[in-house]
Amino acid sequence: MQESKDSLSRDPLLKVEHLVVEYAVGGHIVHAVSDVSLEVARGETLGLVGESGCGKSTLGRAVLQLRRAQSGRVLFDGHDLTAMHGDALRKMRQRVQLIFQDPIASLNPRRRIGDIVAEPLVIAGVKDPAKRHQMVCDVLGAVGLDPNLVMGRLPHEFSGGQCQRICIARALVLNPEFIICDEPVSALDVSIRAQILNLLEDMKARFGLTLLFIAHDLAVVKAVSDRVAVMYLGRLCEVGPSEQLFAQPAHPYTALLLEAIPVPDPDVRPAESVAVGEPPSPIAPPSGCRFRTRCPRADQRCSIEVPELREVAARQFAACHHPLIGAD
Numbered sequence: 001m002q003e004s005k006d007s008l009s010r011d012p013l014l015k016v017e018h019l020v021v022e023y024a025v026g027g028h029i030v031h032a033v034s035d036v037s038l039e040v041a042r043g044e045t046l047g048l049v050g051e052s053g054c055g056k057s058t059l060g061r062a063v064l065q066l067r068r069a070q071s072g073r074v075l076f077d078g079h080d081l082t083a084m085h086g087d088a089l090r091k092m093r094q095r096v097q098l099i100f101q102d103p104i105a106s107l108n109p110r111r112r113i114g115d116i117v118a119e120p121l122v123i124a125g126v127k128d129p130a131k132r133h134q135m136v137c138d139v140l141g142a143v144g145l146d147p148n149l150v151m152g153r154l155p156h157e158f159s160g161g162q163c164q165r166i167c168i169a170r171a172l173v174l175n176p177e178f179i180i181c182d183e184p185v186s187a188l189d190v191s192i193r194a195q196i197l198n199l200l201e202d203m204k205a206r207f208g209l210t211l212l213f214i215a216h217d218l219a220v221v222k223a224v225s226d227r228v229a230v231m232y233l234g235r236l237c238e239v240g241p242s243e244q245l246f247a248q249p250a251h252p253y254t255a256l257l258l259e260a261i262p263v264p265d266p267d268v269r270p271a272e273s274v275a276v277g278e279p280p281s282p283i284a285p286p287s288g289c290r291f292r293t294r295c296p297r298a299d300q301r302c303s304i305e306v307p308e309l310r311e312v313a314a315r316q317f318a319a320c321h322h323p324l325i326g327a328d
């Protein structure tokens with residue numbers, strides 16, 4: 001198992017290199033993504049976690065070039081998406097799809113489900129209506145919906161969970177290789193989250209997908225990810241194999257996130273939070289380590305030197321001058 005994972009990681013489908021994404025707002029610069037590098041291996045699910053506003057969605061959108069980066073590169077299957085435009089980019093985007101947080105809002109309320117799911121095929125130039133119809137039927141069936149019952153209906157006739165199934169069908173209809181799932185279950189009732197997560201797992205196995213799974217909820221990420229990347233205020237602070245990172249976090253911020261996972265046993269009190277206060281503004285992030293203003297381990301070095309990601313245990317990397325494991 002270990003061997004196959006390692007051989008996978010030598011064949012990254014997605015490579016993000018030193019990506020910087022900023023927004024200009026009212027004369028200020030929001031440092032949403034700052035020098036982020038990561039890889040997602042073919043067939044892998046990489047979970048991307050961090051508090052609201054840390055830059056997860058921006059990173060996802062910048063991978064797809066829906067938001068252009070200030071600098072850095074995004075390589076998909078060896079092709080530099082950041083250097084692509086027009087038709088070349090459109091063609092490449094068929095191989096990478098995005099599933100959003102709010103399924104109801106992401107479906108056009110005036111269009112019938114059959115047309116919504118067929119739209120990517122029309123854009124991709126599949127001209128034969130019979131072929132399109134068959135492809136839409138097949139993919140609706142794959143996500144557990146009866147094509148005959150749903151194709152002619154409008155989005156408002158469906159529940160949130162069913163709408164997310166429709167969004168997943170729309171994302172899958174062009175047979176993509178890579179899917180960015182941006183908080184795909186956080187807008188759904190708790191009771192149906194597991195169904196949608198199971199569906200994504202099934203689809204991943206059936207269609208040989210690679211996933212970037214963005215969520216602020218660590219319990220959800222733990223359930224689906226092979227590896228996990230943790231973001232804080234625009235920077236990556238830790239990356240590692242999921243089980244290892246959850247069992248033995250190296251970055252104090254990862255430890256803080258893990259402590260915040262609700263404990264099912266009411267007699268067990270959650271550990272005291274190590275961090276104090278709110279995250280600083282991404283308009284004026286702290287010098288050195290961005291987590292230092294909330295970190296109990298911070299010293300003078302942390303305010304001066306930006307910590308690089310370095311390996312603290314096998315395949316586990318942390319950007320910390322004083323990690324909880326490995327050499328200090």
Ligand SMILES: Nc1ncnc2c1ncn2[C@@H]1O[C@H](COP(=O)(O)OP(=O)(O)OP(=O)(O)O)[C@@H](O)[C@H]1O
Pocket residue numbers: 023024025030031032050051052053054055056057058059216282
């Ligand atoms: N279009 C935009 N214009 C200006 N600032 C933006 C824009 N989109 C995001 N931001 C800012 O960039 C930072 C990163 O936001 P982003 O949405 O990427 O974070 P996130 O981790 O996905 O948060 P959430 O989980 O709340 O979606 C935040 O400070 C946010 O306010």
